[in-house]
Amino acid sequence: MQSSPRCHPFPDIKYTTGRPNRATNIPLSDNSEAKKAIAKCAGETYIGAPEEKKVKSVELASNVFWVGALDPDLRIFDINVKTDYGTTYNAYLVKGEKTALIDGVKSGFEDQLFERLLPHLAIEDLDYFILNHTEPDHSGALGKLLERNPNLKLLCAKPALPFLKNIINDDKVSVEGVKDGQLLELGGATLEFISAPFMHWPDTMFTYLVEQKILFSCDGYGAHYAPFDDIFYQQNDEVVDHAAWYYYDCIMRPYASHCRKATLKALDREIEICAPSHGPLNKVEPKRFIERYLEWTEIKRLSERPLVVIAYASSYGNTGQMAQTFYQQIQSSEVDVELVDVQNVPAARQRDLYEAADGLLFGSPTFVNDAVKPIWDSLHLLSTISCVGKKAAAFGSYGWGGQAVAIIESYLASLKLKVHESSCRVRLVPSAADLDDCRQFARGFSEFMLN
Numbered sequence: 001m002q003s004s005p006r007c008h009p010f011p012d013i014k015y016t017t018g019r020p021n022r023a024t025n026i027p028l029s030d031n032s033e034a035k036k037a038i039a040k041c042a043g044e045t046y047i048g049a050p051e052e053k054k055v056k057s058v059e060l061a062s063n064v065f066w067v068g069a070l071d072p073d074l075r076i077f078d079i080n081v082k083t084d085y086g087t088t089y090n091a092y093l094v095k096g097e098k099t100a101l102i103d104g105v106k107s108g109f110e111d112q113l114f115e116r117l118l119p120h121l122a123i124e125d126l127d128y129f130i131l132n133h134t135e136p137d138h139s140g141a142l143g144k145l146l147e148r149n150p151n152l153k154l155l156c157a158k159p160a161l162p163f164l165k166n167i168i169n170d171d172k173v174s175v176e177g178v179k180d181g182q183l184l185e186l187g188g189a190t191l192e193f194i195s196a197p198f199m200h201w202p203d204t205m206f207t208y209l210v211e212q213k214i215l216f217s218c219d220g221y222g223a224h225y226a227p228f229d230d231i232f233y234q235q236n237d238e239v240v241d242h243a244a245w246y247y248y249d250c251i252m253r254p255y256a257s258h259c260r261k262a263t264l265k266a267l268d269r270e271i272e273i274c275a276p277s278h279g280p281l282n283k284v285e286p287k288r289f290i291e292r293y294l295e296w297t298e299i300k301r302l303s304e305r306p307l308v309v310i311a312y313a314s315s316y317g318n319t320g321q322m323a324q325t326f327y328q329q330i331q332s333s334e335v336d337v338e339l340v341d342v343q344n345v346p347a348a349r350q351r352d353l354y355e356a357a358d359g360l361l362f363g364s365p366t367f368v369n370d371a372v373k374p375i376w377d378s379l380h381l382l383s384t385i386s387c388v389g390k391k392a393a394a395f396g397s398y399g400w401g402g403q404a405v406a407i408i409e410s411y412l413a414s415l416k417l418k419v420h421e422s423s424c425r426v427r428l429v430p431s432a433a434d435l436d437d438c439r440q441f442a443r444g445f446s447e448f449m450l451n
């Protein structure tokens with residue numbers, strides 16, 4: 001990655017794909033180093049500097065303001081996601097005859113929100129709070145907002161209703177679920193709600209300001225990136241571009257097909273500003289962040305034929321011999337096949353292969369009544385990609401209980417993969433007869449793939 005002409009705390013950081021702790025083991029940045037780097041940036045007009053609280057709201061268009069919060073010191077988001085550049089909780093005020101706040105901030109950041117809102121209106125006078133998504137990084141300020149304005153009307157997508165109920169835990173609050181395409185007239189400003197389910201929660205929607213063509217896209221097209229000197233994306237900012245990819249990779253990638261559907265809907269509109277709920281807003285190339293999702297969510301088939309990936313770990317080569325036997329057998333069928341020794345293949349490559357695969361065979365010996373850790377690490381990659389429609393089975397060598405195979409099968413089924421009715425287990429060193437059984441099993445799995 002090139003260093004940007006603007007000041008970035010970690011210009012040289014090399015991300016790989018994958019979740020940081022589980023998959024790639026990238027060491028976490030030292031917070032103090034981050035603070036030093038951020039302080040250095042403060043020499044410029046850096047809006048995330050210690051005087052961040054003095055930063056005013058930012059006008060996006062006539063009567064539309066960014067009133068969100070900066071969290072430049074955040075280093076981990078949602079347990080798994082590294083945030084070397086901190087993040088922002090973008091919130092927006094739209095003023096017509098009525099007023100609406102779109103998206104909120106995390107609990108603890110209410111002061112920043114209120115300070116940026118107050119020059120525009122008293123909190124008590126706010127009419128609507130539109131929750132594009134109810135995850136606490138956007139709904140955390142709800143309690144304090146309701147304390148200051150108990151008459152506030154909450155609007156959210158219908159699937160968000162049960163979530164909000166369990167967040168507010170107070171039946172007296174007014175909450176309305178809105179439908180895809182529904183309009184809200186504020187008087188001089190029209191908001192359209194566009195449902196975007198599973199981007200990345202079932203409750204997600206976008207809000208589109210019709211007159212000014214601003215798409216408030218919630219977590220979609222966002223990036224965890226706070227230390228910028230301008231709330232707007234600067235063309236060719238490689239650090240932000242990479243942060244947006246990393247955000248997609250960690251948060252959106254398991255829902256790729258849902259993201260694609262919502263993205264196609266968004267692109268039907270004219271867009272002058274893309275205003276996500278984290279990171280820079282894009283008005284210089286408003287459709288750029290959105291169109292990149294089309295590229296990233298494209299199904300990357302390696303060939304026209306179905307692909308089976310055989311992933312295994314093996315201490316003495318017994319499970320490995322089974323995997324090799326399947327590999328050779330499947331090679332002679334109508335199905336493409338890749339062999340992955342998970343201890344020797346980088347996690348990012350494993351993920352890409354699993355994402356491209358139509359069928360997955362996971363093999364582990366049984367160690368202390370369980371599958372071995374490298375296989376668990378590899379299996380956990382499945383929850384970071386979309387597994388919709390994939391078929392799967394388990395295999396492994398064992399000495400006595402041999403539980404690993406059933407444990408893997410049950411994990412695969414819990415992730416909603418279609419698990420083959422047969423598995424394949426061999427006690428200790430595969431005999432010639434065991435290898436015949438392995439070939440038989442592989443033939444059965446190839447047929448399962450083609451049906």
Ligand SMILES: Cc1cc2nc3c(=O)[nH]c(=O)nc-3n(C[C@H](O)[C@H](O)[C@H](O)COP(=O)(O)O)c2cc1C
Nearest residue numbers: 315316317318319365367368369398399400401402
């Ligand atoms: C540390 C260790 C623990 C084991 N625990 C179990 C066990 O709990 N149940 C079992 O069926 N086999 C157990 N085994 C036996 C292995 O599953 C068996 O040796 C298997 O053939 C190893 O296959 P591999 O060469 O593919 O690693 C254990 C082996 C080792 C080395």
Ligand SMILES: [Fe+2]
Nearest residue numbers: 133135200219
């Ligand atoms: Fe979210």
Ligand SMILES: [Fe+2]
Nearest residue numbers: 135137219277
């Ligand atoms: Fe978020």
